[in-house]
Amino acid sequence: MEVLEGLKTRVYRFGNKTADGNSKMRNLLGGKGANLAEMSAIGIPVPPGFTITTEVCTEYNALGKEAVIELIKDEVEKSIASIEEQMGTIFGDKENPLLISVRSGARVSMPGMMDTVLNLGLNDEAVLGLAKRTKNEKFAWDSYRRFIQMYGGVVLGMKPESKDDIDPFEEIMEHLKHKRSIELDTEFTIQDLQDLVYDFKDAIKKRTGQDFPTDPWDQLWGAIIAVFNSWNGDRAVYYRNMHGYPADWGTAVNVQAMVYGNMGDNSGTGVCFTRDAGTGENVFNGEYLINAQGEDVVAGVRTPQQITKLGSKRWAELAKIEENDRLNDFPSLEELMPSIFDELNRYQDILEKHYRDMQDMEFTIQNGKLWILQTRNGKRTGAAMVKIAMDLLREGMINEKEAILMMEPNKLDELLHPVFEPNALKRAKTIAQGLPASPGAATGKIVFFADDADKYRNTILVRMETSPEDLKGMNIAKGILTARGGMTSHAAVVARGMGKCCISGAGALKINYKNRTLTVDGNVYHDGDWISLNGSTGNVIEGKVETMEPKLGGDFAELMQLTNKYRKMKVRTNADTPRDAKTARSFGAEGIGLTRTEHMFFELDRIKAMREMILADTVKERKQALEELLPMQRADFEGIFEAMDGMSVTIRLLDPPLHEFVPHQLATQKELAEDMHISLQAVKNKVAELEEFNPMLGHRGCRLGNTYPEITAMQTRAIIEAALNLKERGIVCKPEIMIPLVGTVREFEVQDGIIRETAEIIFKERNERIDFLVGTMIEVPRAALMADIIAKKADFFSFGTNDLTQMTFGYSRDDASKFLPIYIEKGILKADPFEVIDEEGVGQLVKIGTERGRSTKPNLKVGLCGEHGGEPASVEFCYNTGIDYVSCSPYRIPIARLVAAQAAIKTTI
The missing domain is CATH 3.30.470.20 (ATP-grasp fold, B domain)
Structure with missing residues (x-):
């Protein structure tokens, strides 16, 4: 790393209604530092201090402790002198000590994820000076006790050694409270606090082998480095990964004069x-x-x-x-x-x-x-996000574009979650009342430790209070319940940020971590028992309560109308059933971008005919089995076309390898042999024959249709006849038949010929016609590179980014979970490429495919229907690439609509 020593400002001061920085410098000063500077500049009473920039954190990670201290030492010393002048105190002085706080500050809010040290600057002499100056001996010793406890945990590593252990300092305090028969920290006497200071130091010496540092400058450098280190702590890394924040952002460090709320009853x-x-x-x-x-x-x-x-x-x-x-x-x-x-x-x-x-x-x-x-x-919460933005818009504080840009796209998902069914709620038994810290409905099995949050399929994390160490478990659990804390407790703030249902401060709960029990009014609930949380009322409910889909309207509906005003890219849905299609349409889908026909074959009344088709030895036998499937598939398409009346529906022909449909268990193989009046060995032989070493690259997609053209013909007949049947009923159908896994133009041509030939036969039979399109799914890298040739024949392209990612990276989707988390943790990859589109690699193939396709067919319609179609960063990439539409699952449609609008707005500002 190049270090511009002497030329670069690394420390920015604020205080006394002046500041070196402002709120626009959050990337450099972090959100907290930028806002402290801004508040100071506009006259808000802010304790004076300074901010060490995020760039210094990056330098620290590259150069190490000693080099970075040398880089910023002079600026830090001058800044401390500035605080001393404003506060009338002296850092390290035993008579009139300046005490400071050292806090983290990333460019985005990460509540509780990094470390803080308060009351820094105290030692055995300074505490006496503080007591004398403030005329409040109890306050001084309480501050000293707090400082040793916080510094010991943050800087010296005095943490619980396992999840069943309590904080070593808390253990010492609990022992003293028990001995003195008191409950609250405020009940400690001056002598108690002095004893705690001695006991805390002794515990640090025993655990670390080090004496607690007495030199305030040693304390300060230790705290600054600890804050930098906390950027790569487990909590911060998990939170960053959860929200997709880059690891190279770093954190700023904010050093500020202490002001005290614990100086008595007027504080x-x-x-x-x-x-x-x-x-x-x-x-x-x-x-x-x-x-x-x-x-x-x-x-x-x-x-x-x-x-x-x-x-x-x-x-x-x-x-x-x-x-x-x-x-x-x-x-x-x-x-x-x-x-x-x-x-x-x-x-x-x-x-x-x-x-x-x-x-x-x-x-x-x-x-x-x-x-x-x-x-x-x-x-x-997601609901609050929408209401606040729409209210600010109505109040004239922001404009329409700003209201749209204010949205965090993924938080819209919270509004679509189920709520408790009213009648079930009336029958439910409320066992405790807490504060409605974060709205929502959650039902799950009780767990008492964050590490157990994935113990059952649905869990409720029950704690006395949560801490930043519980973050991972909070993220996994369906809901969070705490006996202590208010609406601004750690549990409440973090849960709202996650969109997680939370009830805090349910004081009637008696939690025994050792026995893993929750007792309420004499009733005992154990690990694994069901409870439900109504985060909108604070009711803790016994057992499991039924849920239902939410009703959306009001501000949400207004916001969605706003997105339609500004977005240019269409949003379709991936839907395999009429129910999914109707749901998607209610969320604003403008067509179907992907209907997977193979899902229709797995139902019990169809799988038998499908297996008969697969096991057939002749074309005649195969056609007979397909004849059984035809009316079933035709009925499916009729339902989907009806649900999407007047909108385009893209139907992908059979894609997966045939071995996925055949029975692999002996009992099912015997049953199939009896139904088909063939030997068990014949079934076994066919199953073995279909087995492939790498089926995802094997006999599937258009390769299947070109090998068994009668499958393509049957599916085409089902699609066209369904559309003609609905046309007779006045329902407008716009079928788009999509050929999967094409890698060469000839593969497409053969399938296209079967489809169009079959359609013409049907048109003659029915003496009626409909318009339809034939296109292809671009999911093989070669197809993206040959897009100009394929586009001459195809009516449309749709990028299947699931397979395109798999083939471009050479990663198996089914096995990548073994190494992708490690790759992300080590920075080998910035994000899971199956969740967020890889713009540098897969994204380039999407761009190439789009550009080359339109070079020979300028009006070529291009969509994207992989899982990336509902992921915000990927949707924005699609807009910037010039794609006509994205297609995603029904419940991601509002997110995609919002991001499409945000992307369009960003290009105009």
């Missing part, structure tokens, strides 16, 4: 949202704690209080708390500190209007002074 900390992150409702909301630091709110250890009166009343109703108890024990910030609330309310309004999006803010109140620690575009 506090909280998290708030300018709109409801679950529903999208335009209501300011959030949670706070008095005499606490920020980690206390998201960790869920203490029950948080609500920001607003309205929120407090709603929360009290859910938690079944009386009004007097709410006012006495859990007052809202609006009621407890009205002037602070008014100031916070003013800032949230300023920030939402400035960023023109819903904001997620963190704040601290120190001795009656309000500080804003962070703002970012808030994580939200």
Whole structure:
């Protein structure tokens, strides 16, 4: 790596209403650093600090610790001096110490995935100075205890050694609480906190063999390097892979002066949202704690209080708390500190209007002074995402194009998930009530550890509270249930980001990790028992509850109409049944891009005739078996054509190798032999004859149709006769017959001849005609390269990117799971090429095929019908390549429509 020492700014300062950076520099400063700079510049009270850029993280990964410290040492020292000047404190001073926080900050929000260290700069001398200066000895020792605990875990590796172990520091604290018969951290005395500091240091020495560092500069460099390291930690890597964020982005490091919410009853900390992150409702909301630091709110250890009166009343109703108890024990910030609330309310309004999006803010109140620690575009559910964008559009804060671009395409999928069936819900037994942290309906078997989330097919992860280490299990589980925490706890925020159903703060739950039991009002539920979660109401329900398809309209329907206004590329569906076709049409499909005829042959009443056809020794016998299949297949096509009245329907002729249809178990082979009045050995011989070493490259697709032309003829007859039958009923059919796996133009010509000859015979028989197209699926690399020749004969192309990817890479789809995750982890591949189109390789073949095809047939219709047809990055690639339509599964259609609109808009801005 080239290092421009002395020429490159690596550290950017902010504070005192000035800043070196701004919100447009998020790629360099990370989202957090860019927003801190922006807030400071527009006059929001932000504690002063500085940001070490994401580029330094990349340099660290290339050059190592010592080299990078040398690169940034001078800038960091000058920036610390700037904070000292603004705060009137001195870093490392024992009388008047400057304490700082060290936080990560990627260019996108990754809540809890990387590391943070608070209260940095304390040691045995500085804690005494802090106590004297603040006249609050308990606060000083509590801050020191927190610092050692956090630094020990983040920098020195003091983590639980297994999933059954608790945090070593938590274990020490729990032991002291038990000894003192107390429950909360706030009940520790000064002596307790001093004892904890001693015990924590002792535990670190025993586990690591090192003394806890006392030099603040050693502490600072250790924390900075730990944050850089956390970019490649297990949590961050999993989160990046889950969302498709590149590994080479790196994280910034934000160093900021500490302000304290744990200095007494006139101090506090909280998290708030300018709109409801679950529903999208335009209501300011959030949670706070008095005499606490920020980690206390998201960790869920203490029950948080609500920001607003309205929120407090709603929360009290859910938690079944009386009004007097709410006012006495859990007052809202609006009621407890009205002037602070008014100031916070003013800032949230300023920030939402400035960023023109819903904001997620963190704040601290120190001795009656309000500080804003962070703002970012808030994580939200799919439903909230749509409502917020459409509301902002109606409010005139954004325009139509901005509303479309504000959407995260994959989050639309959340709106299409099933909801509980109303009658089943009426019969259901509610066993506990929590907070509706993330909407949705989830039903599954209880598991108590994130590592067990894949233990059953459907699971509900049940925890006291979640932590970033639980991320993988949270992603796998159908829903998340916690006994502690509020609407801004880790579980709530991460679940909303995932679009996962979550209930938090269900205080009636008694969880025993050792016995793997959940007890509610004396009823015991074990690992593997079914429960259901209503994330919209907070109800925890006993057993399994039936679900149903959601009803869509309102803002969602308006958004889809907007996509139609701006997109140019069509969206079709992959559908093999009339039911799938109807579902797809309800989601806005503009035709069918792929009907797989082989799926129709696997039903019980058809597989027998199919097997008879395969086992036939003569053409005559084969035709007799196909005659049995003809009316069945014709009826299938009639149903699909009827569902898609007036729209194009692309039907792929038989594609898979015949061995997939024959029985491989002895009992089924015997049954087939008896039905066909042939010997068992004859069946065995035919099965063995059909066996291939590499069937995906063997006797399948057009090779099958050219070997057994009677199969192509039967399927053509079924298609054409179905279309003619519906024409008689006034239903408009637009059949497109697609020949699979073509590699040479002659393969296409032979199949095309059979299709057109059969169609002409039918037209003469019926004295009626319909228009139809004959095209091919481009899924063999040679076909893409020969596209100009094939296009002279074909009416249309459709790229089958599943097989095209398989053949281009030489990866077996069925076996690639053994190595693809490792390839992605090691950076050999950026993404799974079967999920996201490989633009550098497979994508080039798609471009070549499209360009060459249109060089000889300028109006050639080109589509893409592989799994990539519903994946956002792949859909955008298709638009930019000039493809006419993509085709995807019914439930991905809204996503494809949105991305097609976004891609078109991006070309105009």
